[in-house]
Each structure stands twice: as structure tokens, then as C-alpha cells.
Amino acid sequence: MTEFEEGVADLRRRLDPALWPLFIPKAEDLFRWRIQLECGCVREIFTTGKDRFPDERSDRDPVTGCRLPDGEFWCRDHHVAKPYREIAEWDERRVHEFPADPEEPQHGLDAETWAKIQRPEPHSSAFWRVKLSCGHYADVCVGDLDWKPEDGPRLVTKKRLAEIRRDFEEMWASGEPGWPNEGPERDHIRRMLDLGWPRPEPEHECFACTAAKRVTGYQRIGPLVPPPKPAAPPPIERERVEAQLARAEAEVQRLRKRLEQAQG
Numbered sequence: 001m002t003e004f005e006e007g008v009a010d011l012r013r014r015l016d017p018a019l020w021p022l023f024i025p026k027a028e029d030l031f032r033w034r035i036q037l038e039c040g041c042v043r044e045i046f047t048t049g050k051d052r053f054p055d056e057r058s059d060r061d062p063v064t065g066c067r068l069p070d071g072e073f074w075c076r077d078h079h080v081a082k083p084y085r086e087i088a089e090w091d092e093r094r095v096h097e098f099p100a101d102p103e104e105p106q107h108g109l110d111a112e113t114w115a116k117i118q119r120p121e122p123h124s125s126a127f128w129r130v131k132l133s134c135g136h137y138a139d140v141c142v143g144d145l146d147w148k149p150e151d152g153p154r155l156v157t158k159k160r161l162a163e164i165r166r167d168f169e170e171m172w173a174s175g176e177p178g179w180p181n182e183g184p185e186r187d188h189i190r191r192m193l194d195l196g197w198p199r200p201e202p203e204h205e206c207f208a209c210t211a212a213k214r215v216t217g218y219q220r221i222g223p224l225v226p227p228p229k230p231a232a233p234p235p236i237e238r239e240r241v242e243a244q245l246a247r248a249e250a251e252v253q254r255l256r257k258r259l260e261q262a263q264g
Contacts, residue, residue: 032221037213039078046224054218061136061208069135072212082205084188085132087140090149092129098122128200136208142200153198165193 030046035054037043045054055071062074100121105114126142144154156164168189184205192201 027225028223030224032224034219034221035073035215036217037073037075038216039075039213041075041077041213043073044221045073050220050223055215059212061212063207064129064137064139066137068208068212071215073215075211075213078213079210081184081210082207083184083209084191084203085134085136085206085209086203087130087201088133089131090128091131091137094127095124095145096127097124130204132204132206134206134209136206136212138204138206138208140200140204144199147200153200153202155196155198161193161197164197168193 029048031048031050031052033045033047033054035043035045045057047054047057058068058070058072059074060067068074098119100123101119103118103120105111109117123143124145126145126147128140128142129137130140131137155161172186188203188205191203192198195202
């Protein structure tokens with residue numbers, strides 16, 4: 001019940017009061033389930049209505065706020081490295097304004113590298129909400145405000161591609177922190193180099209895949225709020241008369257004892 005009350009309080013903070021009746025369930029309508037995730041973890045969840053099962057609902061991605069695919073729930077104990085997934089759909093677009101980059105190198109970069117990527121003037125970028133091949137969502141930054149999904153990615157020249165490839169090979173060989181010799185990030189860079197360094201990239205890292213786990217089994221516990229006990233049915237006439245007679249006989253016995261005590 002505490003978890004339900006905390007969830008309701010969070011929804012009330014985030015939603016307009018006019019929407020509370022639509023999106024905030026009543027405790028009497030919720031059913032408790034015990035679910036097991038593919039990682040082996042067991043937890044309790046709620047469903048609205050006794051006929052809705054755990055694999056028909058899901059958690060929200062804490063980064064994007066989007067719902068995970070049905071039957072997926074967040075596990076805080078078993079994370080994996082962020083994989084890269086292909087972009088299946090380009091959805092909503094919003095533009096964000098950025099101030100000029102500082103002159104001092106940022107993010108642990110050396111002065112030479114920072115000079116190549118520094119933006120000395122205020123600039124704008126478009127952020128696209130995309131759906132990945134795994135069914136999760138992510139936000140992708142696209143520097144070209146005029147770009148549209150139907151335009152497709154733009155490739156660099158062969159000369160520029162050779163320069164980019166050489167720079168990465170040198171950084172990997174140097175063993176500098178932040179440039180791993182193996183793992184999802186380096187494999188992703190290799191694929192982008194083989195594709196001609198497309199912009200925007202046709203794939204993106206998926207944070208949700210690091211901790212979203214599928215349901216492998218579930219067990220119904222019961223309603224969150226037990227229903228009230230039904231009222232006892234009214235006694236039939238014979239039972240009512242027998243009960244009255246038993247009370248009367250008990251009263252006669254009590255009076256007889258009092259009379260005996262008074263005569264003695």
C-alpha cells in the first residue's frame with residue numbers, strides 16, 4: 001500500500017489536477033502480482049483490473065519517460081553495457097539553443113582536440129525523439145536544423161574519412177582513457193567508419209537496454225484492498241424462531257436460579 005501511495009503522490013505532482021480522474025487509479029481497482037524477470041529478480045507490481053496481466057503493462061524509461069515495451073520492467077540490480085541499436089523511426093523534433101563553448105578544453109580533452117570541435121559562437125541543434133529497433137526510445141542530436149529523415153544521412157569525403165580513421169586508430173593505439181580498444185562504443189565507431197561516417201548516424205546507444213528486463217513468470221497475489229466481507233444472509237423463519245426460543249429458555253433458567261436463591 002505504501003508503494004501505491006507514493007506512486008499516486010508522484011502522479012499528482014506531475015499531472016494537472018483535471019487529469020487525475022483519468023490517470024490515477026483507485027486502490028480498490030488494483031491487483032497485486034509477483035513477477036520474475038529474466039535476470040532472476042522477483043518484485044511486486046500492480047495491474048488495473050483482475051483481467052489485466054503483468055505482461056500487458058510495463059515500467060517507464062527513467063531517462064526519456066517513455067513506456068518500455070509491454071512485459072518489460074526496470075531492474076536496478078542487473079545492468080549491462082549500453083548497446084547500440086538501429087534507428088527504426090524518427091518521431092518528434094525540438095530545437096535547443098546552446099551558448100558559445102568556453103575557450104578552455106572541456107570533458108578532459110587536450111587543447112588540440114578541443115580546438116577542432118569547439119563552437120566559439122552560440123548555436124542551435126535539433127533533438128529528435130527516435131524509436132530504436134529494440135522498441136525503446138532515445139533522443140538524438142542533429143546539428144543541421146534543415147535535415148529531415150527523408151534526406152538520409154550525409155557522408156564525408158574519402159579524404160576526410162581517411163583522416164578520421166587515422167585519428168581514431170592513433171587514439172586507440174595510445175591507450176588514452178575514454179577511447180576503449182574494445183566494447184560496444186568502439187564497435188559502433190568501426191561500423192560508422194565502414195559506412196562512410198554518416199551524419200546523422202543510423203544507430204544510437206540505448207540506455208533502456210542496460211536495465212530493462214522481460215517478465216518470465218508471474219503469480220497473482222490478490223486485490224490491493226481486500227473486498228468487504230458480504231453481509232450475513234437473513235435467517236429463515238424457523239432459524240429466527242429457534243434463536244428467540246433459545247434466548248427465552250436461557251432467561252427462564254436465569255430467573256429460576258434467582259428465585260431459588262431468594263427462597264433459600
